Amino acid sequence: MIRVVLPPHLRTLSRVEGEVSLEVTGPVTQRSILDALEAGYPMLCGTIRDHVTKQRRPFLRFFACEEDLSHDPPDQPLPSAVASGAEPFLIIGAIAGG
Amino acid sequence: MSKVRVLVGTRKGAFVLTSDGKRKDWEVSGPHFSGWEIYHLKGSPADPNRLYASQSSAWFGQIIQRSSDGGKTWETPGGGMTTTPEGMPQGESNKFVYDVSPETGKPLTTHQWYDGTQHAWEFKRVWHLEPSIKDPDTVYAGVEDAALFRSTDGGHSWQELSGLRGHGSGPKWQPGAGGMCLHTILLDPRNSERIYCAISAAGAFRSDDGGKTWSAKNRGLRSQSIPDPSAEVGHCVHHIALHPSRPHVLFMQKHWDVMRSDDAGDSWREVSGNLPTDFGFVIDVHAHEPETIYVIPIKSDSEHFVHEGKLRVYRSRSGGNEWEALTKGLPQENCYVNVLRDAMAVDALDECGIYFGTSGGQVYCSADAGDSWAPIVRDLPAVLSVEVQTLP
Numbered sequence: 376m377i378r379v380v381l382p383p384h385l386r387t388l389s390r391v392e393g394e395v396s397l398e399v400t401g402p403v404t405q406r407s408i409l410d411a412l413e414a415g416y417p418m419l420c421g422t423i424r425d426h427v428t429k430q431r432r433p434f435l436r437f438f439a440c441e442e443d444l445s446h447d448p449p450d451q452p453l454p455s456a457v458a459s460g461a462e463p464f465l466i467i468g469a470i471a472g473g
Numbered sequence: 474m475s476k477v478r479v480l481v482g483t484r485k486g487a488f489v490l491t492s493d494g495k496r497k498d499w500e501v502s503g504p505h506f507s508g509w510e511i512y513h514l515k516g517s518p519a520d521p522n523r524l525y526a527s528q529s530s531a532w533f534g535q536i537i538q539r540s541s542d543g544g545k546t547w548e549t550p551g552g553g554m555t556t557t558p559e560g561m562p563q564g565e566s567n568k569f570v571y572d573v574s575p576e577t578g579k580p581l582t583t584h585q586w587y588d589g590t591q592h593a594w595e596f597k598r599v600w601h602l603e604p605s606i607k608d609p610d611t612v613y614a615g616v617e618d619a620a621l622f623r624s625t626d627g628g629h630s631w632q633e634l635s636g637l638r639g640h641g642s643g644p645k646w647q648p649g650a651g652g653m654c655l656h657t658i659l660l661d662p663r664n665s666e667r668i669y670c671a672i673s674a675a676g677a678f679r680s681d682d683g684g685k686t687w688s689a690k691n692r693g694l695r696s697q698s699i700p701d702p703s704a705e706v707g708h709c710v711h712h713i714a715l716h717p718s719r720p721h722v723l724f725m726q727k728h729w730d731v732m733r734s735d736d737a738g739d740s741w742r743e744v745s746g747n748l749p750t751d752f753g754f755v756i757d758v759h760a761h762e763p764e765t766i767y768v769i770p771i772k773s774d775s776e777h778f779v780h781e782g783k784l785r786v787y788r789s790r791s792g793g794n795e796w797e798a799l800t801k802g803l804p805q806e807n808c809y810v811n812v813l814r815d816a817m818a819v820d821a822l823d824e825c826g827i828y829f830g831t832s833g834g835q836v837y838c839s840a841d842a843g844d845s846w847a848p849i850v851r852d853l854p855a856v857l858s859v860e861v862q863t864l865p
Contacts, residue, residue, distance in 0.1 A: 384508060384533060388549070418549040421567045422533040434532040468532045 377408055378463035382435075385423070385466070389416040394463055403458035405437060406449040423466060438465040476864040477820050478543065479828055480524065481836055482511035485854035487526055489544040492849075494822055496840040499849045505547065506538065513601050513815055513858040516543075520609035521862050525628060527599035527614070535598055537566045537614075537628045551629035566628050569596045569616055572635035581639045584618065585647040594618045594638070601815060603658035607665070615655035619646060619672040621684065634684035637670065642689055642706040646675040649709050649728075650774075656814055657713050661720045669723070669738060674709040677725065679738050690738030694727060711754045712814040716763035724766050724793070726756040726814075731768055733793050744793020749780050755817035759842060760825040764792040767819075767827060767843060769812045778809040786827070788843050802846035803837065810835070815858035822863055830856025 376396040386392065397411040406429070413420045424431050429449070431437070436445045440454045440462050456462040479490040486504030505511075506528045514526035522543045528536040538547045551566040571594050573582065586592035597617040605611035610627040620638050622631040646653060654673055661667035668680045669690075676691040689705050699707045709728035716722065725732040725741065729751045732741040745751055750770040759765035766789050772780045779785065783806065786799040810831035820826040827843050830836045834853035839846045 382532070384530065388533075388536065417551070418536075418566075421535065426568045427570060432532065432534060 376460050377403060377411070377457065378460055379408060379412060380463045380465045381419075382466060382468040384468070385419060388422065389419055391416070402450075403453050404450050405444065405447065405453065408453070408464055409449075434469040436467045436469060438467055439463070475822055477822065477826060478516070478521075478862040478864055479818070479836065479838075479849065480514045480516065480544070480858075480860040480862070481830055481853065481856060482513050482526070482815075482858035483830075483834070483854040483856050484510055487511040487514055487528075487544075488850070488853060490836065490849050496822075496826055496838055497847075501850060502544065504854075505544070506536075509536070510598075511857065512598060513860075514538075515602050515604060515860045516862045517604040517609040517612075518606050519604070521864055523604070523609040523627075525602045525604060525612050527602055529598040535567045535569065535596070537599070537602075539566075539628050550627050566630070569599070569614070569622055569631050570633075571596065571620060571638070572633040577635055581643050584643055584653065585645055587648065591644060594620070597652065600654045600656045601658055603660060606660055606662055613658050613660075613668075615658050615670060617652045617654040618648075619653045619655040619675060621655055621658070621668075621670055623684065634680075636680070636685050637678060637687045640678075640687040640689075642675070645706050646672060647707070649673040657710070659713060659715055659720075659723075662717045663720055667720070667737070669713060669715075671710040671713050671725075673711065674728075675706045676708040677710050677713060677723075677738055690734075691741070692739065693734075693741030694732060695743075696727070696729060698728075712756050714757045714766070716758045719763045722763065722792075724756050724758060726753050726768055728752065728774060731756065731793060744789070746789070746794035746796055748787055748796050749785075749798075753812075754814040755812050755829060757817045757819050757827070759827075760819050760821040761823075762790070762825075765790050765842070766792065767817065768796075769817070769829065771811060777811045779811070782806055782808050784808045784810065784831075786829070786839075786843055786846075799839070799843040799846070801844065802839075813857055815860075816856050818859050818861040820861045820863045826861070828859050828861050830859040832856065 379395040475494045481488040486507040488503035492499045509528045512527045517523040524540040526538040539550045583591035599614045601615040603613040614622040621634045657671035659669040666683045678687045679690045680687045694708045695702045711726045713725045721737040723734040731745045733744045734741045753771045784803040787796040810833040817829040825842045827839045832855045836849045
């Protein structure tokens with residue numbers, strides 16, 4: 376299972392507590408994780424990436440294994456520790472706004 | 474006894490304030506959606522328990538919330554664990570996509586940017602939600618960048634009424650300081666085909682065919698801050714109000730001046746009269762007296778607080794030109810709050826109640842048509858919108 380950590384506002388919106396566990400078929404990438412996340416929690420559609428372009432929203436970042444993966448191509452395989460569930464995929468709200 | 478339910482949108486959540494017809498003792502519910510900007514929430518005239526809310530955030534974008542029990546519980550329509558016949562998730566209640574189809578959307582893709590260049594339309598947020606008068610599942614949304622959307626399935630899906638954006642003047646529209654927003658939607662209670670809307674900084678528009686086609690309705694408006702003060706579009710309209718018994722009479726608070734139209738927007742004349750300033754955001758009409766209107770003058774567009782440190786509502790009982798200051802119960806010194814365009818409302822009780830919310834987090838109520846005022850709450854986050862429902 377893939378582990379995903381959502382920012383607090385999106386946990387409230389999707390009515391989950393703690394981490395989200397997802398089944399991902401095929402290569403584990405940013406795109407495949409977000410596809411699985413939106414399929415399980417449709418209210419998150421549009422809140423992490425644009426509905427149409429699928430671009431990451433500007434004030435959100437993707438971290439894993441102590442690395443900022445936000446600018447990596449969406450189809451690039453994620454670290455094996457994320458794919459195995461040893462490490463979570465972190466969706467982070469940028470520290471902005473004072 | 475009748476009740477009132479006041480719906481308050483703030484920078485950090487929504488609040489629902491309820492009281493009986495005396496409007497002295499209040500129950501406060503909230504914050505709902507805490508931490509999110511709630512630009513607007515409004516109840517359906519056809520089903521008072523059906524509420525819609527615009528929830529947004531710079532981080533996470535736009536969410537539409539819906540309640541079917543008067544605000545006790547909320548849901549994201551289309552955001553539940555449902556799938557299309559093709560097996561795709563249906564998280565579309567927050568999906569606002571401009572219509573560019575050859576059939577209904579004009580090939581109009583740009584408007585005027587601050588520097589005079591053309592700029593692509595980009596959806597940012599919903600400023601105003603206007604539920605249909607007759608159908609609880611039909612609701613209109615005014616959005617930034619300016620466009621009008623409609624949902625006929627209770628907020629699950631949204632379609633642009635692209636005739637507005639494509640009617641011809643769109644490339645001349647440009648954002649005001651608050652963005653290029655469609656902030657006012659008025660549905661004519663006597664003519665279901667007639668819709669008014671207003672855009673900053675473009676002006677007022679009217680459709681007489683249910684939103685398919687539109688025309689600018691700005692004749693008589695004068696704005697010294699634009700190259701042609703009497704241009705067809707480019708006016709920064711802040712808000713428009715009408716009385717349901719006389720929907721062809723419109724009252725407008727423009728960036729500068731209070732205006733009136735007696736011919737459904739075909740022409741406007743100034744009725745600022747003896748107001749202490751010519752700037753402001755809100756305007757509303759007494760529930761039972763179509764010639765009684767209310768504004769809150771703001772000192773200027775560069776200061777955005779009330780004049781002379783005094784919070785004063787101005788009332789005209791003659792449809793404009795002659796105004797009286799209403800001050801009883803309102804702070805008359807050291808007050809520097811603003812009152813934004815959607816932050817005033819009136820109830821329909823026999824003794825008409827007037828409500829407004831401030832940038833300082835106060836929501837005031839007058840249960841006697843403005844003669845005296847009292848705060849319902851004093852310390853909410855900055856208030857963005859106030860609506861009121863009169864309940865049996």
